[in-house]
Amino acid sequence: MTALPSTPVFQGRLPWVEIARLLATLVVVMQHVPSAGFPPNQWLIGPALAVFFLLAGYFSAPRLLGAGAGKWTAGRLMSLLRPYLFWCAAYWLLAGMPVSPGALASVFGLGACPMLTPMWFLRDLMIFTLAAFLLSRVRWALYTLGLLCLFLNRWDDSLAWPSPYMFGDFVLGLLLASSVPDCLNRWEKLPLAVHGSILLACAALVWASCTDTFPVPAAAFSGLAVLAFLSFGIVLKTVNSGAARRMAEWASGSFFVYCSHIFVLIALTGVEMCFPSPWPAWAWWCLAPVVYMLARGVYLFIKRYFPRALILMTGGK
Secondary structure, three states: OOOOOOOOOOOOOOHHHHHHHHHHHHHHHHHOOOOOOOOOHHHHHHHHHHHHHHHHHHHHHHHHOOOOHHHHHHHHHHHHHHHHHHHHHHHHHHOOOOOOHHHHHHHOOOOOOHHHOOOHHHHHHHHHHHHHHHHOOOHHHHHHHHHHHHOOOOOOOOOOOOOHHHHHHHHHHHHHHHHOOOHHHHHHOOOHHHHHHHHHHHHHHHHHHHOOOOOOOHHHHHHHHHHHHHHHHHHHHHHOHHHHHHHHHHHHHHHHHHHHHHHHHHHHHHHHHHOOOOOOHHHHHOHHHHHHHHHHHHHHHHHHHOOOHHHHHHOOO
């Protein structure tokens, strides 16, 4: 199949996209906070994960669908495989699991429930990247399969693995980048009222669903929530450019935080078991940004004094 007329080329990072990644990482951290779940996360965790895969597909498109795709794909898989193996091994050691086929299969996400491994995200991203490369010569088949998967199911641990929904988001990112290479720039240039309306509508639906005043299934507005993640940074930049700049800087360690935060939360769970806390649930929810900043502090320390270690821990990110 002939190449598409336009090949996406991206220059640098977009601050408001980095803020979206930061927010999505905070939602993931919040999902794992001990004691009590954060009610809005029931509606936000799926869209937060969708943001990761959508952006991964979008920014992979120039290399995955362009010249030299095979070499880039091999390098990409290796950069993801290193942190996947490192953090799975670290989790296995920390949990004190035995050296047995069943234990190792569970830790590495190859057991009876593949979604239980902490590093399922990296594993599935490798699978999606390889699948997209193998199908990239037949673009229509890739896009048809991806869009079909997007509507097969919503976020649910009990459904098929790897998640068809997440593969659909990844391919949707590829489709957007190859058909409208500058769509993120166009999105940023939309009137501020549009972005503000998206945020208000999403917040109102989440609030109404949490209070049961107007219950709405999570799948009914997950797309709106994804857009809200992307619109937040644009609105913040207009309202307070300094705060937007700081949040974009904090996002620099989000990949490391995503991989490592589970260990901080395991420690917090241990503290809670040894010293039952009388704190209300909201006090635990407030730990999410604290956990993020602690993990990012470790990231900055390693980046400064042991930069080569990040190749193993984050693939060099």
